[in-house]
Amino acid sequence: MSKTKATTKSKPRIFLFQGEDDYTAALKVKEWKNAFSKKYSSSGIKVVDADEFADGLVENIKNSIASTGLFSQTQLIIVKNIFQQKIDVLAGVAELLPQTPEDTFLIFWEKKTVKKNLKLYKKLIELEKKGQAKMYDFKIPGGVAFDGFIKSYSEKHGASMERNAVNKLARLLGRDLQERVKTSFGYEAKQVFNLWQVTNEIEKLATYAKGAVITEKDVTMLVSAKFSENIFQITEALGSKNIKKTQALLDQMIDTTRMTEGDVKGKALVILGALAAQFRGLLQLHDAKNGNSLQGLGWSPFRIRANERLLNYFSEKELREIMKKLLVIDKKLKSTNLPPKVLFSNFISELVR
Structure with a gap:
């Protein structure tokens, strides 16, 4: 057979x-x-x-x-x-x-x-x-996985980082600002940071430490915070058409006198991500209020109240237009050598005119 x-x-x-x-x-x-x-x-x-x-x-x-x-x-x-x-x-x-x-x-x-x-x-x-x-x-790691990425990347590049330093860096880069965003695949985690900027910060810390263990103090000194409060203030300043305050807040967050060109672009991408997260959240709140489904957001009462105040400044059309403009900035930051401050200044001018 x-x-x-x-x-x-x-x-x-x-x-x-x-x-x-x-x-x-x-x-x-x-x-x-x-x-x-x-x-x-x-x-x-x-x-x-x-x-x-x-x-x-x-x-x-x-x-x-x-x-x-x-x-x-x-x-x-x-x-x-x-x-x-x-x-x-x-x-x-x-x-x-x-x-x-x-x-x-x-x-x-x-x-x-x-x-x-x-x-x-x-x-x-x-x-x-x-x-x-x-x-x-390929998904950007969040939560504990993000901490693990920081630790692993540091070790691969010959740097050791204290546990508290890992946690501090993760928080400053926006680990706790993760959102749940609805996609064609269902709800997925949306991070406000990207790994290009994260690896840049780790390499900067490793260079500074020169082989020594990277401490929480090192992170605090060298890495600027996500400044979620500043993002809130920028959003409010944009809503009230306050060009001077908006520009001042952005200038404060992108201090070009203390950073290399690569650092400036990396920081700009982080700020851009935080702004996108803020305005995306306002759109979600707008839709939830219209559908009487605030509980579905999973937000704390404080966050809802704070964002309801911001929502009063913008119509749904304005929010969607802002999201489109932020996407344009993202593409230009990644594909051109235009200074981030110029891109943000143009963005502000277009919104408040």
Whole structure:
């Protein structure tokens, strides 16, 4: 009696990197590129940024993944920001996936969690079930996990940090300002910090300590607080159209005389995250009040009362417009060399005029 040969499940060659932790995702991409270069050749690596294509994106990806026959080169193709494109483009790319040759590894890299209802995502799910694709979700650690990240990163870079110092740094960077935000995947934790800024602060502390144990005193001296109270005051000043006070508060939080250019940008991203969290919270409060569901927010009575006072300054339309403007600042901070103070000043002027 002949034995039936078992079918071997194919290894994944199509990947989705998604999530707001673009720091860890970037490290993962770098790690894979290095490993690919050692095993094959760096000449086989191609990066396609979908945002750079006005049209012809589907054709470009099709040509990139097309096998060139017997002597084809093993490829690693990284496609960035594909899920930010039009639905017909995503559908076109989805149809290409089954054509991906065996000698091609394809990574879709997104800096947000993608929507489940998109055709391209559904195709990836289908291929994942067949073992041909795999998804990685990169989330910024919060709570105890964030403390663990600080400790681990410090040790990897030859620095030791006291337990109280870890806790102090985590609090200053906004660990306790975590929010629950509704997404297409349900409610997820939203952090007001990013790991680029966190690692920058740890490296700054390690340089200062010069091999000595980093203490709580060191953290207090070198790391500026999240200043949640200042964020509240900035929001109130914006609502009352007080340009002078708003600018003064921001200048106080971004003291360029004491920081390097990299530190200034990192601090600006932290402030931006805190402002976004504040205005997002006001939108949540607005929606909850209209739906008579304040308890669903999970806020303390004090927080509700304080934010109700701020909510009186803004209409729903204004809140949504502010969120859009903050997103624009975020993109410019990460993609241009424009001074953070200039970006914030323009933001203030646009709101109060």
